[in-house]
Amino acid sequence: MALLGEITRPAVTLEKGAILARQGAALCSLFAVHTGSLKQVNVTDNGETLVTALCLPGDMVGLDAIDKGVFPGSLIALETSGVCEIPYEKLDALCDRSREARWLIQRCQSHDIHDERLKLHLLLHRTAEARLACFFLAISERFRLRGYSSHHFRLAMTRSDIASYLGLTPETVGRTLVNYQRQNVMLARGREFRILDLEQLKRLAEANGRRHRQRVSQ
Amino acid sequence: MALLGEITRPAVTLEKGAILARQGAALCSLFAVHTGSLKQVNVTDNGETLVTALCLPGDMVGLDAIDKGVFPGSLIALETSGVCEIPYEKLDALCDRSREARWLIQRCQSHDIHDERLKLHLLLHRTAEARLACFFLAISERFRLRGYSSHHFRLAMTRSDIASYLGLTPETVGRTLVNYQRQNVMLARGREFRILDLEQLKRLAEANGRRHRQRVSQ
DNA sequence: CGTTACCTTGATATATCTCAACTCAAGTGG
DNA sequence: CCACTTGAGTTGAGATATATCAAGGTAACG
Known part of the structure; x- marks a missing residue:
């Protein structure tokens, strides 16, 4: 955790409506929401626009971009927000050195998989x-x-x-x-x-x- | 990939209806579906029963259990099926040694996050x-x-x-x-x-x- | 041959989408 | 400072997709 702090860049401020990452853009950094909030917006192949995630303070953002190395949706600030940038290269190098860092990331990801699955399947029936x-x-x-x-x-x-x-x-x-x-x-x-x-x-x-x-x- | 093969145990056969992992059971191994198919069933706090995943040949199963170290749903064979067991301890040790293994797991997880999110949000509107x-x-x-x-x-x-x-x-x-x-x-x-x-x-x-x-x- | 689980079909009820009109607040430019 | 615009939110009336309830059909299985 302390190590994670070392590679994290100082917080950046985003104005309302600012785009932190555009759908399809290459993954260079993950982000941690510090203050404010963002939404993730996906435009599907047939032109629909879907809000697929809400990011609140404390959330890790961009874990879904690791697979293809590309952000699967645009990240848009819903209000003036502060986010910390975590360069992906450095995070990856850190994971090489520290199994704790690796565990942290893996657990974040695992949590997201389960959370999305259960919550959305629940919603489908509601x-x-x-x-x-x-x-x-x-x-x-x-x-x-x-x-x-x-x-x-x-x-x-x-x-x-x-x-x-x-x-x-x-x-x-x-x-x-x-x-x-x-x-x-x-x-x-x-x-x-x-x-x-x-x-x-x-x-x-x-x-x-x-x-x-x-x-x-x- | 070759390394992954080394730590994978020989395929086990499950009869139809057999339970590969019970909801709440401790995570000891991940699994890879070889033949047949499984469903993941979640029983929620208020007693509902939801099918939250369908596992087909080639799928990696149990990634959602890493977070809490416990399977979030029961895995039930839908037909006679063959699965390979991947002891989690050994996988973890492998990730220590090989960044390729780590990448593979991380990418699998990342893929699942995105996939679930997008597919289920799409379904919500359909x-x-x-x-x-x-x-x-x-x-x-x-x-x-x-x-x-x-x-x-x-x-x-x-x-x-x-x-x-x-x-x-x-x-x-x-x-x-x-x-x-x-x-x-x-x-x-x-x-x-x-x-x-x-x-x-x-x-x-x-x-x-x-x-x-x-x-x-x- | 009977039992059981699964599937199908029909009739009805209802949640929620759709379309349209209106209110309200905030911001803009003359 | 005031008309104007703009986007968000509200409300109402009607249409419709799908849940619900109920009953009958089918297929596997001991």
Whole structure:
């Protein structure tokens, strides 16, 4: 960890909307988000634009670029953000010398694989109400782990970004949020969010409103 | 690669339904699928059962277990299958000695992160018809890369497994398949599948029937 | 030959997408 | 300082994909 600090360059500041890496650009460095937030945007072959990741402080960015040596999506700052650059060459050399560094990277990657898999498969089976609940619970937990408030936070994403990330439309996201407000579960004004009833939010996230039969063998 | 062969144990045969690793079991070995196929099944905290991965010949299995040192889902043979065991300790030691081995593992992991992310986010936005088309295209491509027929194959999964994997119901999977048949795109009898019109299948996979507005900023 | 698991088909209900109009806030330039 | 523009968010009404429930069919298997 200390070694990692040695090869990390001082934090860079990105203005809102700045592009940290363009889709298809060669991987030169990984990044660690220090402050602010980024989104990863993928443009598919047939021209769709998808938000595939949200990067918050503490996150390691670019692990998905190692395979092909090329960033699979564009990284765009959602607000003024600070990121640390970790030159990939140096990181690789470090992994040569230190098995701890290697383990750290491997575990980060392994974590991401599992996390994406489970979360997204869960979302596939969920209603809009439950998807959003899952989303905010995950965000809340990430903020908590980083020492920020877990029940009151600002998300720089637009409703459209959230919708794209969750596979919904902006309208549905909006409507679901006002439902939460009516039920006194969450407060959403603009991009400020406040969780009022965490337990109820958890219940909503797990309630697979429809889709509740257990048909999978074994 | 040759070194990897040295530490790999001879292939083991699994009977249909056999459990290669149980969810929560400690990670001792990774596996490489040689013949047959496995599914990964996750039981969530609230008792849902999800099929989160399909493992075909050539796939590396267990990369998602490295993080916590524990398998995040059960690995179940869908048919009589042959797998090679790769003791994790030895693999780790090998990574110490050979940067090529380390790169191989890192690239496998990186590939999985990106693949899951993109494919699942795509699915989130797709109708049942397109989800199944994506699914079969991906399978077909995987078989092709391994030297099997890309337009005619057997999938040992049940409709329920497929449904769970794609976030649909078995009924919808079935109905969609008969639609494909009516359109002469695919033939599905039992677990034998034949792709009749690859181009049309690609078109179906990309056609996001609904959900076709571009609302994401940037 | 009966049992079991899987698959199919049909009718109905509902979640959510789609389209369109409107509000609101922020920023711009005259 | 005020009209104008622009992008985001909201709300409503209607269309539709797909879940749900239920019943019948098929195929493997002991």
